[in-house]
Amino acid sequence: MTESEASDRARELRTEIERHNRLYYEQAAPEISDREFDLLLRSLIDLEAEFPSVATPDSPTARVGGAPLDHFETVQHLQPMMSLDNAFNESELGDFYKRLQKGLGEDKVPVTIEPKIDGVAVSLVYRDGILERAATRGDGTSGDDITQNVKTIDSVPLKLGGNAPALIELRGEIYMPNEGFAKLNQERDEAGLPAYVNPRNTAAGSLKLLDPKEVAKRPLDLIVHGFGVLEGAEVESMSAFYQLLPTFGVLRAEHFYERDTLEGTVEAIREIDQKRHDLAYETDGAVVKLDSRELQAQLGSTSKAPRWAIAFKYPPEEKATLLKAITIQVGRTGTLTPVAELEPVFVSGTTVSRATLHNEDEIQRKDVRVGDTVVVQKAGEIIPAVLRVVMSERPEGTEPFHLFRHVGGKCPDCEGKIQKEEGFVAWRCMDKNCPAKVVNKIKQFTSRKALDIESIGSVVAEAVVARNLAQSPLDLFEIPEETLGVLNLGTDDKPRKFGEKNAAKTVEALERAKTAPLNKWIFALGIPQIGESAALELARLHQDFQAIAASPILESIRAIATLEAEQRHVSPRNKDNPPKDEAEKAERQTRYDQLKNEIAERRESVAEYEVASEVGPVAATSILAFFQSEAGEKTLERLSQLGINPSNDVYAPTPPKVDDANAPFAGTTWVITGTLSQPRDHFKALIQQHGGKVAGSVSKNTTYLLAGEKAGSKMAKAEQLGVEVVDEAAFQKKLD
Numbered sequence: 027m028t029e030s031e032a033s034d035r036a037r038e039l040r041t042e043i044e045r046h047n048r049l050y051y052e053q054a055a056p057e058i059s060d061r062e063f064d065l066l067l068r069s070l071i072d073l074e075a076e077f078p079s080v081a082t083p084d085s086p087t088a089r090v091g092g093a094p095l096d097h098f099e100t101v102q103h104l105q106p107m108m109s110l111d112n113a114f115n116e117s118e119l120g121d122f123y124k125r126l127q128k129g130l131g132e133d134k135v136p137v138t139i140e141p142k143i144d145g146v147a148v149s150l151v152y153r154d155g156i157l158e159r160a161a162t163r164g165d166g167t168s169g170d171d172i173t174q175n176v177k178t179i180d181s182v183p184l185k186l187g188g189n190a191p192a193l194i195e196l197r198g199e200i201y202m203p204n205e206g207f208a209k210l211n212q213e214r215d216e217a218g219l220p221a222y223v224n225p226r227n228t229a230a231g232s233l234k235l236l237d238p239k240e241v242a243k244r245p246l247d248l249i250v251h252g253f254g255v256l257e258g259a260e261v262e263s264m265s266a267f268y269q270l271l272p273t274f275g276v277l278r279a280e281h282f283y284e285r286d287t288l289e290g291t292v293e294a295i296r297e298i299d300q301k302r303h304d305l306a307y308e309t310d311g312a313v314v315k316l317d318s319r320e321l322q323a324q325l326g327s328t329s330k331a332p333r334w335a336i337a338f339k340y341p342p343e344e345k346a347t348l349l350k351a352i353t354i355q356v357g358r359t360g361t362l363t364p365v366a367e368l369e370p371v372f373v374s375g376t377t378v379s380r381a382t383l384h385n386e387d388e389i390q391r392k393d394v395r396v397g398d399t400v401v402v403q404k405a406g407e408i409i410p411a412v413l414r415v416v417m418s419e420r421p422e423g424t425e426p427f428h429l430f431r432h433v434g435g436k437c438p439d440c441e442g443k444i445q446k447e448e449g450f451v452a453w454r455c456m457d458k459n460c461p462a463k464v465v466n467k468i469k470q471f472t473s474r475k476a477l478d479i480e481s482i483g484s485v486v487a488e489a490v491v492a493r494n495l496a497q498s499p500l501d502l503f504e505i506p507e508e509t510l511g512v513l514n515l516g517t518d519d520k521p522r523k524f525g526e527k528n529a530a531k532t533v534e535a536l537e538r539a540k541t542a543p544l545n546k547w548i549f550a551l552g553i554p555q556i557g558e559s560a561a562l563e564l565a566r567l568h569q570d571f572q573a574i575a576a577s578p579i580l581e582s583i584r585a586i587a588t589l590e591a592e593q594r595h596v597s598p599r600n601k602d603n604p605p606k607d608e609a610e611k612a613e614r615q616t617r618y619d620q621l622k623n624e625i626a627e628r629r630e631s632v633a634e635y636e637v638a639s640e641v642g643p644v645a646a647t648s649i650l651a652f653f654q655s656e657a658g659e660k661t662l663e664r665l666s667q668l669g670i671n672p673s674n675d676v677y678a679p680t681p682p683k684v685d686d687a688n689a690p691f692a693g694t695t696w697v698i699t700g701t702l703s704q705p706r707d708h709f710k711a712l713i714q715q716h717g718g719k720v721a722g723s724v725s726k727n728t729t730y731l732l733a734g735e736k737a738g739s740k741m742a743k744a745e746q747l748g749v750e751v752v753d754e755a756a757f758q759k760k761l762d
Contacts, residue, residue: 032077036085039070043086064112064339098170098234103149104195105254107163108327110313110337116292119314122336123288126316129325129333134286136318138264139294140279141302142311142337143249144226145201146233148176150250155190157183162233172233176200178242180725181277187726188273192258196276198250202229203306206245211384215363220451221384225308242639247306250276251313263317275726275747280305284317295338303343303374311339344403345378346416347371352383352396352427354438356462358470358552360455362437362444364389364429366400366412374404381410386429387451395424429453437462458657461491464498467552471499475558476550477539481532486524489515499550500664503540507533544570544674551661555648560640562710564649567635567679570671571662575653579635579679580646582628587643589628593621635679676711689717690761697724699741700734702754709757716761724749732757 027035046063058066067086074081113119126135147163160176162169176182179200186194202210207225214221222228232244250271252264261267271278281301283294295312302309316322316334325333348369355363364383371378381402383389392414394400399419400412430444430453437444442457455463468487472479482502490496493513495505510529516522542550545565549558556564568574595603597618598611605611652658665671696713698706698720709732710720724731724743731737731744731751744751752760 027077029077029079032073033080036070036073036077036080036082039066039073040082040086043067043070064114068112098172100164100168101159101161101171102168103161103166103254104151107147107149107166107169107197107254108331109166110335111331112311113336113338116295119292119295119336119338120288122314123291126325126334130321135316136263136284136286137291138268138315138317139283139285139291139298140251140313141281141298141305141309142313142339143199143201143251143279144224144308144310145199145249146226146230148172148198148200148248149254150176150182150196150198151255152186152190152194152196154192155186157185170234174238175233175235175241176248178238179246179248180721180723180727181248183275183726187275188270189259190274191256194256194259195254196250196274197252197254198248198276200229200233200246200248201225201307202232203245203247204308205306210245211382215357215361215382215384215452221382221388239639239642243642248277249279249307251279252315262319264315264319265317272746272748277743277746299340302340309340311337313337343374344401344413345371345373346399346401346419347378349394349396349398349400349412352389352394352432354429354433356437356439356455356460356466358463358466359554360437360457360460360463362429362433362453362455364427366394368400368402371402373402373410376404378402378404378410381412383412385451386427386453389427389429393426395420395427397421397424439463459497464491464496468496468499468502470552471550472502473550476546477542478546479532479535479539481528481535485515486513486532489513489524498664500661500668503536503668503670540668540670541673543676544568544672545676547571547670547672548574551652553649553652555645557640559638560645562676563638563641565674566676567637567641569674569677571653571665574649575658575662577650579632579637580641580650582632583637583641583643583646584650586625586628587647589621589625593618593625596621676714691716691718694718694729695727696720696730696732697728697740697744697749698732700737702732702734712761730757730760 043063043066046058046066070086074085111122113122123135123137126137127133149161149163149169150157151159151161157173157177159171160173160182161171164170177184202225204225207222207228210228211221222231229244229246232241232246235241253261253267261270265284268278268282281298283297285291285294291314295314298309298312314336316325322332322334327333349366350369351367353365353367355365357363364386366381366383368379368381383394392412394412394415397420399416401414401416402410403413404410433444435444436442437455437457437460439462440455440457440460442455442460444453445456446453457463465484465487468482468491469484470476472482472487474480479502490502490505490513495509495513496502507529510524510532511526513524513529514521515524543565545558545562548556548561548564564574567579568577574580594600596614598605598614605614653662691713694713694717696718698709702709713720718729721728724740724747726747728744728747728749731740731749733741733744733751733753737751741751743749
């Protein structure tokens with residue numbers, strides 16, 4: 027390559043890298059994987075090393091990351107946040123370790139090894155133990171001030187525990203746990219919205235939201251892995267720092283190794299690769315750091331990265347397999363979801379034979395066709411997803427996929443009309459009596475978290491719908507016991523009766539469900555955007571269904587969101603919609619101030635209710651729309667006909683003032699997990715009635731974890747943070 031050719035190639039690489047930087051940092055819509063981006067950047071680094079004259083002052087190789095977003099105030103980091111150089115194989119890792127040995131003049135060099143969390147890099151400044159500021163990495167020198175958003179994350183302590191130094195800048199990764207990401211995408215699929223690409227970018231997008239209440243609804247977490255500025259304390263090594271983290275009340279990486287040889291380092295990296303698929307978060311590598319802080323300072327840094335640390339990148343776990351067919355599933359709300367039927371393949375520790383395709387737009391964007399060889403990866407290491415097509419393997423005669431044509435323009439379950447609503451990417455079945463929709467509604471209605479009709483599962487739900495015994499969940503209450511007893515759960519050729527005993531048990535459970543509390547009934551109805559927590563909060567705020575349907579609280583919450591949207595639009599400082607002249611600017615300022623006053627009045631009208639974030643504008647709009655619809659009005663009418671008026675033992679719209687002298691749980695925060703003798707809501711109500719608060723996840727602010735059987739990850743987090751774990755007997759003793 028000549029110098030002129032090198033200059034042209036470098037220009038091309040810079041343009042491409044800057045484009046991908048903007049897609050990643052400013053739009054949270056990447057087109058390539060991290061590994062592909064790193065290799066692109068490596069090409070430019072190698073080219074500039076070979077031809078120094080082609081390097082420019084504004085080259086991406088001289089920068090740590092993309093420019094900060096302009097939606098938040100930009101703040102300067104107390105100390106630059108540098109990125110890490112990468113090693114893509116064990117040979118490159120060996121070269122790094124040998125550089126440490128040479129630079130320090132030692133054969134044995136103590137290092138630490140930990141998983142590289144695939145999240146959003148953040149800096150948290152604590153002064154005298156109090157969280158002062160949180161910021162994104164941005165360009166390494168300055169980043170976005172995201173303090174208010176970060177404060178909504180339970181695992182971020184607002185005050186450090188232990189002997190907090192006068193000033194410390196913690197460095198870590200904010201991420202979205204795989205389980206939370208999977209649930210979020212399932213909800214979006216069901217709602218007919220585009221699926222999120224991966225947990226990391228979803229976390230990044232969440233932190234860019236301007237409303238902290240909306241951020242609070244996202245399942246975000248923080249893991250700390252390092253620090254920058256430190257005053258008022260001495261920390262001699264990374265291993266000593268890791269020992270400090272639990273005393274501060276912050277989470278650290280689950281696997282942490284200390285080694286002093288290259289062989290030991292490679293062994294630890296291989297072990298992390300084996301264990302990382304079982305972690306709660308995505309990892310894309312392992313980080314190796316020189317343990318001694320004094321030796322770190324001795325080696326120093328380049329203009330871009332420290333010389334004493336490196337990121338080892340694992341190749342993504344991807345497998346190619348044959349896409350044999352595309353089937354269509356019909357959800358509770360009628361959403362038609364395409365699913366890839368695959369030749370079974372082993373990916374990330376499990377055999378995958380089906381993978382989500384999310385929606386028709388996603389299929390067409392990737393040009394996925396039946397008969398293709400496709401590359402499969404676990405999205406968030408939980409849900410298998412089709413990444414791309416191996417075009418070189420495409421057989422002749424394949425046809426582009428069109429969902430409408432694929433199902434003949436009809437719902438595959440009921441042959442009813444399907445429609446794609448404006449603003450949504452999913453097709454829906456519009457027939458309210460569609461069997462698949464009814465079956466899924468019955469499954470939610472009878473689930474353990476709803477009315478807990480244990481004897482009605484998928485098979486029974488499908489049978490009562492197929493035999494025309496139920497067109498809605500409420501029809502279950504009118505099926506005679508003798509009819510249930512002879513219900514055929516099999517086929518006409520191979521009948522299998524439900525049986526008299528099961529029928530009697532079902533009728534008894536249905537009768538018991540009539541007296542289930544209001545929050546269980548709200549959740550059971552399967553109203554979009556209304557989960558367990560939102561249902562419980564709605565029951566706290568309203569005496570019964572009629573009160574919810576005509577709720578001034580919900581109307582105000584919905585109105586606030588509408589007014590705020592208009593306020594953002596008319597703002598004279600709106601960069602996307604600037605005023606044309608000074609006259610329009612003044613006019614818009616007047617309207618902006620009017621809206622500000624209206625919003626303040628609305629907020630004041632609901633302030634005394636202290637509405638939880640679970641019942642925000644989206645939830646309020648959804649439940650009001652349901653009860654104002656024909657289906658909602660019919661539901662209220664049927665409940666009245668059946669004599670069902672759910673009790674409400676949590677109704678307390680204005681939070682009561684608890685007398686601390688008689689409140690055993692005053693000032694405490696509880697988290698409930700595992701299987702207990704009573705539903706969790708029972709214990710939550712007891713805790714609240716006796717002065718305590720109940721949170722959804724374990725953090726440094728948690729006082730007690732009430733744990734039943736199969737406590738799972740919350741137990742592990744509690745033990746890591748030093749939170750006291752109590753069983754039911756100990757809980758009762760404290761209550762007594």
